[in-house]
Amino acid sequence: MFRFIARRLLEMIPVLFIISAATFFMVHAAPGGPFSREKKVSPEILKQLNAFYGLDKPLLQQYGNYIWKAVRHGDLGPSTKYANWSVNELIGASFPVSLELGCWALLVALILGLGAGIVASLRPNTASDYIPMSLAMAGICLPTFVLGPLLIGLFALGLHWYNALGWDFASDRVLPALTLGIFYAAYIARLTRGGMLEILNQDFIRTARAKGASPWRIVTKHALKGGLLPVVSFLGPAVAGLLTGSFVVETIFQVPGLGKFFVTSAFNRDYTMVMGTVIFYATLIISLNLVVDVVQVWLNPKLRFE
Amino acid sequence: MPPLLQVENLHTSFHTRHGIVRAVHDVSFDLEKGETLGIVGESGSGKSVTCYSIMRLIPQPPGRIEKGRAMFGGVDLLSCSEEQLRKIRGKRISMIFQDPMTSLNPYLKVEDQLIEPLLIHEEISHAAAVKRGIEMLDAVGVPASAERIKQYPHQFSGGMRQRVMIAMALITKPDLLIADEPTTALDVTVQAQILDLIKKMQKELGMAVILISHDLGVVSGFCDRVNVMYAGRVVESGTMHDLFQRTKHPYTRALHKSRPVFQPKGTELYTIPGMPPDVSKQIVGCPFAPRCEFAVDYCTREPVLLKEVEPKHTTACLRVQKEGLKL
Numbered sequence: 001m002f003r004f005i006a007r008r009l010l011e012m013i014p015v016l017f018i019i020s021a022a023t024f025f026m027v028h029a030a031p032g033g034p035f036s037r038e039k040k041v042s043p044e045i046l047k048q049l050n051a052f053y054g055l056d057k058p059l060l061q062q063y064g065n066y067i068w069k070a071v072r073h074g075d076l077g078p079s080t081k082y083a084n085w086s087v088n089e090l091i092g093a094s095f096p097v098s099l100e101l102g103c104w105a106l107l108v109a110l111i112l113g114l115g116a117g118i119v120a121s122l123r124p125n126t127a128s129d130y131i132p133m134s135l136a137m138a139g140i141c142l143p144t145f146v147l148g149p150l151l152i153g154l155f156a157l158g159l160h161w162y163n164a165l166g167w168d169f170a171s172d173r174v175l176p177a178l179t180l181g182i183f184y185a186a187y188i189a190r191l192t193r194g195g196m197l198e199i200l201n202q203d204f205i206r207t208a209r210a211k212g213a214s215p216w217r218i219v220t221k222h223a224l225k226g227g228l229l230p231v232v233s234f235l236g237p238a239v240a241g242l243l244t245g246s247f248v249v250e251t252i253f254q255v256p257g258l259g260k261f262f263v264t265s266a267f268n269r270d271y272t273m274v275m276g277t278v279i280f281y282a283t284l285i286i287s288l289n290l291v292v293d294v295v296q297v298w299l300n301p302k303l304r305f306e
Numbered sequence: 307m308p309p310l311l312q313v314e315n316l317h318t319s320f321h322t323r324h325g326i327v328r329a330v331h332d333v334s335f336d337l338e339k340g341e342t343l344g345i346v347g348e349s350g351s352g353k354s355v356t357c358y359s360i361m362r363l364i365p366q367p368p369g370r371i372e373k374g375r376a377m378f379g380g381v382d383l384l385s386c387s388e389e390q391l392r393k394i395r396g397k398r399i400s401m402i403f404q405d406p407m408t409s410l411n412p413y414l415k416v417e418d419q420l421i422e423p424l425l426i427h428e429e430i431s432h433a434a435a436v437k438r439g440i441e442m443l444d445a446v447g448v449p450a451s452a453e454r455i456k457q458y459p460h461q462f463s464g465g466m467r468q469r470v471m472i473a474m475a476l477i478t479k480p481d482l483l484i485a486d487e488p489t490t491a492l493d494v495t496v497q498a499q500i501l502d503l504i505k506k507m508q509k510e511l512g513m514a515v516i517l518i519s520h521d522l523g524v525v526s527g528f529c530d531r532v533n534v535m536y537a538g539r540v541v542e543s544g545t546m547h548d549l550f551q552r553t554k555h556p557y558t559r560a561l562h563k564s565r566p567v568f569q570p571k572g573t574e575l576y577t578i579p580g581m582p583p584d585v586s587k588q589i590v591g592c593p594f595a596p597r598c599e600f601a602v603d604y605c606t607r608e609p610v611l612l613k614e615v616e617p618k619h620t621t622a623c624l625r626v627q628k629e630g631l632k633l
Contacts, residue, residue, distance in 0.1 A: 202408065203403060203405060203408035203409045204408065204409055204410055204411040204412070206363055206403070206409070207401075207403065207409045207410065207411070207419075207471075208411070208422075209363055209395070210361060210363060210395055210396060210400070210401040211395065211396035211400075211422055211423045211426065211474070212392045212393065212394070212395035212396035212397055212423065212426050212427060213392075213396075213422065213426060214392060214426075217426070221414070221418075221422075222411055222413075222414070225413040225414075226412070226413045299413065300412075300413065301412070301413065301415075301458040301460070302412060302458070302460055
């Protein structure tokens with residue numbers, strides 16, 4: 001087990017290298033630069049700016065310098081867009097917000113998704129299956145930019161339960177978390193139902209019934225472990241997506257999270273910020289996939305010996 | 307004193323898209339305490355469905371128990387509440403299944419599964435239950451039981467898994483063990499060991515056993531009494547000696563004749579001509595009549611009932627009942 005984790009951690013290094021190189025050369029290949037939008041930048045100032053950020057050096061050397069600083073000091077460089085802010089500071093300031101929103105959304109996704117999926121799997125092809133599953137289908141089909149305004153219209157403008165936007169009060173977490181979580185909840189519900197149905201039709205469930213196990217015991221003790229395997233595989237990338245924030249949801253609800261930087265930094269040709277967010281996101285995804293693999297081995301004893 | 311289990315007029319059907327499949331049609335039998343009953347028949351004859359119906363383990367829907375009673379200790383298993391039934395399942399009636407590869411939960415340690423009936427049905431500490439689990443594994447011949455109990459099912463061979471199944475079924479000392487083709491999925495060499503083991507455990511615990519099998523050879527050395535099933539009905543019932551020496555139904559006779567042991571080497575094996583009837587259609591008269599060499603015109607017309615023609619020996623053959631036909 002320890003060797004497995006160590007090997008996977010070592011494998012992260014080349015992957016991150018490839019991702020960083022591809023991103024670096026792609027953003028630099030895109031037309032324009034970080035200062036090309038600003039008005040009336042004289043050639044002298046532009047030259048000085050480029051010199052300050054090291055943009056006048058050959059591309060390969062820039063990449064080398066960037067990687068060296070990143071590996072040596074964990075320093076992702078200064079933002080070329082937000083003066084006096086380093087990329088580390090920007091991520092450090094906005095990620096906790098995305099993390100909090102992501103955790104609430106994950107909670108929504110797990111509670112709604114697992115609940116609906118399990119209920120549906122217990123009586124397949126009856127109303128208690130069709131109703132949650134058609135809701136889940138709707139949840140998958142509704143994009144966040146539709147669901148968000150719908151929820152605002154209903155709960156903020158209509159019922160006045162929550163603020164329409166902002167991130168100042170505890171109650172401001174509800175609508176963004178629902179908007180972000182419902183899509184994942186819908187997906188988890190379908191995966192849970194499928195996984196549980198497959199397990200519940202196995203011979204060993206009949207054995208458990210023959211032993212006199214109650215339905216509750218059959219679900220919790222005999223079926224959940226195997227039935228949740230597909231959900232666990234999905235959760236790795238899902239959690240990474242949830243925790244790093246969503247551009248759409250953060251924009252709709254004006255949440256000061258990390259998600260908006262994914263899009264704006266690319267528009268601004270904020271080279272270092274693009275690199276920073278990509279590397280951060282990639283590291284998170286790879287780590288969470290590793291966690292998923294470990295959890296899967298724990299759930300499925302057969303994998304332990306392979 | 308009433309019998310341990312009294313099954314009366316059991317009807318079970320499956321409501322499928324292609325019509326109603328009458329898997330079990332009017333099956334009745336008694337089982338005394340400590341008795342061994344064999345149920346034989348070919349695939350689809352309803353022998354397993356009979357037993358799953360008694361335990362209410364058939365998937366509902368599409369399965370449905372249409373009629374009948376199964377009295378066990380003063381309780382009708384077919385109509386009692388789920389809660390009442392759960393107190394009997396695994397405690398007073400246990401089951402072992404055909405395929406030990408799929409009947410054990412691959413995600414749980416053998417220990418957790420083996421002692422589960424104790425944890426469900428008895429007031430017992432976990433440690434004490436594990437102790438009894440280890441004793442039980444010893445009794446069914448699993449070597450190094452104290453270490454093996456910590457392992458997962460996939461670390462066991464097929465024969466060893468069936469031993470675990472037996473240990474699990476018997477750990478609560480049930481009054482009745484239902485064994486659904488317990489040796490079919492096993493190697494021939496292991497089959498005899500497993501049957502011997504069931505016999506040995508039966509002697510020790512004094513329980514009754516229902517053995518389902520399609521193999522007359524397996525049943526012959528094992529059972530006090532045998533029900534022969536065909537198309538969801540019991541066609542003949544009696545002691546092993548009755549069935550072999552004083553056969554009273556042409557189907558039983560044809561089954562004997564099909565056994566390779568009784569045929570001279572080099573000759574073509576005897577098979578029963580035709581196919582079993584489609585039980586999704588109503589059957590009038592004797593279901594075996596179209597394949598029966600003794601059938602006469604009234605066999606396909608008149609209603610068939612199981613009748614006692616000798617003490618404790620019943621047959622559904624109309625000609626035997628009416629004319630005393632010698633087979």
